[in-house]
Amino acid sequence: MTRMLIINAMIVNDFEVFDADVLIREGRINAIGRDLRARPSDVVIDAQGKALLPGLIDDQVHFREPGLTHKGDIGSESRAAVAGGITSFMEMPNTQPTTTDHDALEEKRAIASRTAHANYAFYLGATNTNIASIKALDPHKTCGVKVFMGASTGDMLVDDPRALEEIFTASPILVATHCEDTPTIIANETRFRKQFGNDVPMRHHADIRSREACLKSSSLAVNLAKRHGTRLHVLHLTTAEEMALFSNAPTDSKSITAEVCAHHLFFNASDYDTHGTRIKCNPAIKSEVDRQALLQAVQDGRIDVIATDHAPHTLAEKQRPYFQAPSGLPLVQDALPALLEHYHRGDLTLPLIVEKTSHAVARLFNLRDRGYIREGYWADLVLVNLDQPRIVNKETVLARCGWSPFEGYRFQSTVDMTIVNGHIVYQNGQVVDPPRGLPLEFNR
Numbered sequence: 001m002t003r004m005l006i007i008n009a010m011i012v013n014d015f016e017v018f019d020a021d022v023l024i025r026e027g028r029i030n031a032i033g034r035d036l037r038a039r040p041s042d043v044v045i046d047a048q049g050k051a052l053l054p055g056l057i058d059d060q061v062h063f064r065e066p067g068l069t070h071k072g073d074i075g076s077e078s079r080a081a082v083a084g085g086i087t088s089f090m091e092m093p094n095t096q097p098t099t100t101d102h103d104a105l106e107e108k109r110a111i112a113s114r115t116a117h118a119n120y121a122f123y124l125g126a127t128n129t130n131i132a133s134i135k136a137l138d139p140h141k142t143c144g145v146k147v148f149m150g151a152s153t154g155d156m157l158v159d160d161p162r163a164l165e166e167i168f169t170a171s172p173i174l175v176a177t178h179c180e181d182t183p184t185i186i187a188n189e190t191r192f193r194k195q196f197g198n199d200v201p202m203r204h205h206a207d208i209r210s211r212e213a214c215l216k217s218s219s220l221a222v223n224l225a226k227r228h229g230t231r232l233h234v235l236h237l238t239t240a241e242e243m244a245l246f247s248n249a250p251t252d253s254k255s256i257t258a259e260v261c262a263h264h265l266f267f268n269a270s271d272y273d274t275h276g277t278r279i280k281c282n283p284a285i286k287s288e289v290d291r292q293a294l295l296q297a298v299q300d301g302r303i304d305v306i307a308t309d310h311a312p313h314t315l316a317e318k319q320r321p322y323f324q325a326p327s328g329l330p331l332v333q334d335a336l337p338a339l340l341e342h343y344h345r346g347d348l349t350l351p352l353i354v355e356k357t358s359h360a361v362a363r364l365f366n367l368r369d370r371g372y373i374r375e376g377y378w379a380d381l382v383l384v385n386l387d388q389p390r391i392v393n394k395e396t397v398l399a400r401c402g403w404s405p406f407e408g409y410r411f412q413s414t415v416d417m418t419i420v421n422g423h424i425v426y427q428n429g430q431v432v433d434p435p436r437g438l439p440l441e442f443n444r
């Protein structure tokens, strides 16, 4: 493996921003210093003052393999991910078949070992009846147990109260929940169907997948976790009210942590009229007041992690009427530039974006040697030009579905280069083969 030297970087790491060089050897960070130019190296990259961040660790993606590969697969979506500066991903179980036992997990790991361009781990999906598989899973290899406490894409709702009690009591690792109360949603759907038939205007999505549905379900998850001492991570929160469920204590000290997603920080309900079902997702994008509350919670520490919930569907699927159009947006390629818009607007600092997209994720999941620009750690890095504007367009989309919810938006920042395990995997707008992802390891 080559020795790579990155010079003239503006490093953003561990709440510091400083100019330095980085030497990479054997895939890991060997040295970080003011002047490493004299050190022997095979490749020198002049960062020209661009921002060098730890690669993003995305703890919520849907890469659709096996079974739904017309929407995407681990190879195609991880290509898009590294083009977006994401160097590790944790993938969700609502594939076909669902990932609800050991064999299904092993099948995904085998596929990823051949095709993943970023480092990978997979969630085991909970069902009403697979507590034995949950108890038997390997805490060193599996990122978490995903519980759909609200029905969404795939048929994975866990709604048996006794099953939930068992999962929250017996899971040997972190429980990650999708929280939306399904009975509330069904009642809302019935009401709107009566008024509009099959073609409900998209602006009512947040009335159907309502704030009450979110709060009811996330309150239940938090109460269960408090009662059973569960390590709970609540995914993709969307409402101001839910923020009151979470503490602003340091991430490492909390047993209940919280995630928001890039699109919920970017869009608000007024965007439904222009974007329609393209921004239909579960939980729904809510109001501007909610968006502001989520940003505030990122700043004050109640939100620990920012992820993408990359969930590609084809445009043909998305163009169906309201009830038939599937929920989910392709996000991995554009999430970092979209998040950096918050930096340019003065809403979030660069170190805070790095904390929520990389450092905190690594700590929260006890990841071995990843998530920081630190000597001895794996060299998972993203070089970002903070002042190279780009208008997002269809032609450069790498996700198999071939579209982006951000088409037409002008982002101030561009991902220049991505490095995974010491290899350049994205440069000059191109993904570099072969795939370089390794399995994530958990220190548990």
Ligand code: DOR
Binding pocket: 062, 094, 152, 153, 178, 280, 281, 282, 283, 311, 312, 326, 327, 328, 329
């Ligand atoms: O919008 C969503 N899409 N939310 C989910 O929970 C699932 C995801 C998907 O898999 O399409």
